[in-house]
Amino acid sequence: MLTTTWxxxxxxxEPTSVAAAVLPIVAMIFAGYLVIGxxxxxxxxxxxxxxxxxxxxxxxxAGSQFGASLVSRFTAGHQADRRGAKRVVVIGLLAAxxxxxxxxxxxxxxxxxxxxxxxxxxxRAVLGGAESFMIAGALNWGLALAGPNNTGKVMSWVGTAMxxxxxxxxxxxxALYAGHGFTAVAVATTLIPLATLLLVLPLSPVAPSAHAHPxxxxxxxxxxxxxxxxxxxxxxxxxxxxxxxxxFAQCGWDQAWLAVTSVSVTFILGRLVxxxxxxxxGGPKVALVCVLIEAAGQALIWLSPSAVLVFVGAGLAGIGYxxxxxxxxxEAVRRSPPENRGLAMGAYTACLDLALGIASPVLGLIxxxxxxxxxxxxxxxxxxxxxxxxxxxxxxxxRSTEGNTR
Numbered sequence: 001m002l003t004t005t006w007x008x009x010x011x012x013x014e015p016t017s018v019a020a021a022v023l024p025i026v027a028m029i030f031a032g033y034l035v036i037g038x039x040x041x042x043x044x045x046x047x048x049x050x051x052x053x054x055x056x057x058x059x060x061x062a063g064s065q066f067g068a069s070l071v072s073r074f075t076a077g078h079q080a081d082r083r084g085a086k087r088v089v090v091i092g093l094l095a096a097x098x099x100x101x102x103x104x105x106x107x108x109x110x111x112x113x114x115x116x117x118x119x120x121x122x123x124r125a126v127l128g129g130a131e132s133f134m135i136a137g138a139l140n141w142g143l144a145l146a147g148p149n150n151t152g153k154v155m156s157w158v159g160t161a162m163x164x165x166x167x168x169x170x171x172x173x174x175a176l177y178a179g180h181g182f183t184a185v186a187v188a189t190t191l192i193p194l195a196t197l198l199l200v201l202p203l204s205p206v207a208p209s210a211h212a213h214p215x216x217x218x219x220x221x222x223x224x225x226x227x228x229x230x231x232x233x234x235x236x237x238x239x240x241x242x243x244x245x246x247x248f249a250q251c252g253w254d255q256a257w258l259a260v261t262s263v264s265v266t267f268i269l270g271r272l273v274x275x276x277x278x279x280x281x282g283g284p285k286v287a288l289v290c291v292l293i294e295a296a297g298q299a300l301i302w303l304s305p306s307a308v309l310v311f312v313g314a315g316l317a318g319i320g321y322x323x324x325x326x327x328x329x330x331e332a333v334r335r336s337p338p339e340n341r342g343l344a345m346g347a348y349t350a351c352l353d354l355a356l357g358i359a360s361p362v363l364g365l366i367x368x369x370x371x372x373x374x375x376x377x378x379x380x381x382x383x384x385x386x387x388x389x390x391x392x393x394x395x396x397x398x399r400s401t402e403g404n405t406r
Contacts, residue, residue, distance in 0.1 A: 021145040022157055024203055025138050028089065029161040031196040032134045035096055035189040036065075036127070037169020037264075041257040042177040042185055044245050047120070050182065051113045055246065059364025062242045063357045064121050068128025070353035076129075076136035077346020085141035086205035092133030093193040093200065099127035100190030107183055128353075130193070132346070139345045143333075144206040151333050152283070155326035156275035160268050163318075166241075167264030174257040219344050222335035226283075226328040227351030229389035232382050233291050233324045236298045237263070238356040239363055239379040240314055244301075247372040253307040262311045263318035270322025278323060283330035284394035286323050288387055294320025295383040302376035313376075324386075325352075331393055 044058045080088045102123030109116040135158070142154040176184035240263050248256035278286045297317030304310045329348060336344035359382075363375045 026161045033165035037166040038173035055367045056364040059361040063360030064124040065128035066353040067357035068125035072129040072132040073346040073350035076132040077343040080140040085137040088137035095130035096193035103186035152279035152326045160271040163267040170260040223332040226331040229328045231351040231355035232386035235359045235382040236379040259314045262314040266315040266318035267322045270319045283327040287327035288390035291386040298380040
């Protein structure tokens with residue numbers, strides 16, 4: 001059923017190669033996620049230094065986007081199955097532009113920090129919903145074009161586009177903030193998604209599934225274990241993107257944005273060099289190795305006495321985290337009904353949102369004691385727990401394979 005459904009879609013819409021088919025989707029994801037990357041290194045500074053709130057509120061603002069993404073994942077995934085991926089992507093881009101307008105509105109109330117914070121939180125929530133629709137549409141679109149044998153590749157390419165956007169967005173956001181304040185970041189957040197619509201609107205859509213129905217319970221049973229592995233391993237990424245900037249400020253180090261760029265660049269290299277491995281040798285095997293590497297990077301940041309070693313630790317964590325999403329994701333897709341792949345991807349990615357939405361404020365509470373290094377100790381221990389999930393998936397995959405050969 002999986003092969004038949006996807007093959008039909010490929011025959012009607014795939015051009016000369018998988019890469020050529022998916023390239024416009026990858027470009028759209030890059031542009032859409034650039035607005036998130038731009039805000040990453042400056043949002044904690046704006047909330048902490050500009051509005052005067054503590055680290056818990058910094059974590060709350062960062063986590064609010066992921067909380068909103070969590071709430072909207074199932075809706076976005078189901079709409080991609082039923083209404084078509086292109087429509088869902090367009091909705092996501094329009095919502096991202098609206099988030100930028102809310103950022104701008106929040107700046108009119110900086111004299112009343114609580115009001116400004118409330119509007120900023122609303123903007124983050126809208127951006128979280130926008131991200132859900134963009135990624136659900138892009139993954140559904142890409143998987144329909146590429147077919148089941150390229151699941152890992154599509155997820156790797158889409159993820160690579162996200163982290164290229166983060167890598168480019170971090171220094172760009174820092175430069176905008178240094179030169180023109182948070183206003184420039186808000187304007188960029190408004191304009192970039194609207195410009196991206198010019199890329200998306202001319203593209204040919206893929207037909208939605210005629211058999212799609214919201215089999216939520218079945219999908220949740222299929223994806224919960226791979227999703228748990230993704231959630232645990234993503235806590236370390238959230239620690240780096242949210243609290244590294246504050247660690248640098250506390251220690252008096254310069255170029256904090258370089259840590260975010262470091263994790264993004266090594267993530268991209270990992271995807272480009274090793275992105276074929278989950279499809280070739282199996283998701284659970286790759287996931288197990290990757291989470292151990294990521295945990296080592298987190299531990300290095302925790303113990304680091306200098307900025308240079310933080311950069312190295314962030315880079316190591318980026319390499320480890322690079323294949324986590326497609327490695328666990330292959331198992332999520334394999335276990336799910338083919339007509340519900342959009343819903344499955346929404347449920348699977350929601351596990352990441354749940355982890356970051358909860359972990360960001362919790363890590364903020366840990367950091368409120370004054371020692372930001374302990375955030376990365378917590379990240380190390382949490383990422384290591386994902387290794388047990390990968391080992392469990394590896395065992396069940398082996399048993400399933402042995403059963404099929406008998």
